[in-house]
Amino acid sequence: MKQKLYIFLIIFLIALKIFLVRNQPVFAIVSSPYDDYHFLTQARSILAGDWLGDYNQLTLIKGPFFPLWIVFTFLLGMPLLLSEQLLYILSCLVLIVALRPILHRRRYALILFCTLLFNPFTYDAGLFTRVTRDALYESLSLLVFTCMVAIFLRRPPPPRQNLVWVIGLGFSLSASALTREETV
Numbered sequence: 001m002k003q004k005l006y007i008f009l010i011i012f013l014i015a016l017k018i019f020l021v022r023n024q025p026v027f028a029i030v031s032s033p034y035d036d037y038h039f040l041t042q043a044r045s046i047l048a049g050d051w052l053g054d055y056n057q058l059t060l061i062k063g064p065f066f067p068l069w070i071v072f073t074f075l076l077g078m079p080l081l082l083s084e085q086l087l088y089i090l091s092c093l094v095l096i097v098a099l100r101p102i103l104h105r106r107r108y109a110l111i112l113f114c115t116l117l118f119n120p121f122t123y124d125a126g127l128f129t130r131v132t133r134d135a136l137y138e139s140l141s142l143l144v145f146t147c148m149v150a151i152f153l154r155r156p157p158p159p160r161q162n163l164v165w166v167i168g169l170g171f172s173l174s175a176s177a178l179t180r181e182e183t184v
Contacts, residue, residue, distance in 0.1 A: 001106040014089055017117050018082070020067035024123075026081045033180055034061060036131045047074065065178035066133035084128065084135040090140040091151035092116045094168070098150035116142075132181050140179060143172035 028036035038058060045053035046067055052059050071081040095116065096109040103109045121138060124126055128135045147169035151162050 001110070003106075006106045006110065010093075010113065012119075013114055013117055017089065018085065021081065021085050021123065023094070024081055024129050026079070026129050026131065035059065038062060039067050039070060039131055039133070043070035043074070046071045063178040063180065065175050066136060068178075069136065070131075080131065081129065081135075084139070085122065087136065087139040088122055088142075089117065091139045091146065094143060095146045095149075098146045098153070098165070110162045136175075136179050140176045142173055143168065144176055147172055 028040060030037045030040075032038075038061070042052050042064065045051065052064060052067070069083070070080060073080050076083070078086075092113055096103065096113050099109065099112070103112070119138075147165050150165040151157070151169065154162055154165070
C-alpha cells in the first residue's frame with residue numbers, strides 16, 4: 001500500500017469516527033456527589049484558581065486528572081466528548097506507530113487501527129457520554145500498554161531512540177494513577 005493512500009485512509013477513518021460520535025449527548029448526573037457533580041465542582045474550583053476547592057471529606061476521594069482534563073478541554077474551547085474521543089484516537093495512532101517494527105505491511109496496521117478505532121465501547125452512552133473519568137480509562141490504558149510495547153520492541157535501545165517512548169510511558173502512567181487511584 002502506498003504511503004499517500006495509507007495516510008488518506010487513516011485521516012478518512014478518523015474523520016468518520018468523529019462524524020459518528022459528534023452528536024452524542026453529554027450529560028452529568030448532578031445528584032451524584034461522588035462522580036459527575038464532584039468532577040465538575042473540582043474543575044470549576046481549578047478554573048477559579050482554588051485548586052480542588054475547599055478541603056473536606058470529598059477533596060481527595062477521586063484523582064485530580066479528570067477535573068484537570070475538563071479544565072484543559074474548556075480552555076481549548078473544545079467539547080468534552082470530542083477531547084475524550086481525540087485522546088482515544090491518538091492512543092490508537094500511537095499503537096500502530098509503536099508496532100511498526102513487527103507490522104511490516106501497512107494493511108495490517110490499518111486493519112488494527114480500524115478495529116481499535118471503531119471499538120463499540122467508545123460509543124457506549126453510559127460511559128463515554130457521562131461526565132466521568134471512565135472515558136479516559138481505555139485511552140490511558142492503551143497508551144501505557146503501547147509505550148511499554150514500543151520500548152520492548154526497540155531493545156536494546158540507543159538512549160535517545162526510546163526517550164519519546166519513556167516520556168510517553170511516564171506521562172501515561174502518571175495520568176492513569178491520577179485518574180484511577182485504586183491499586184493494581
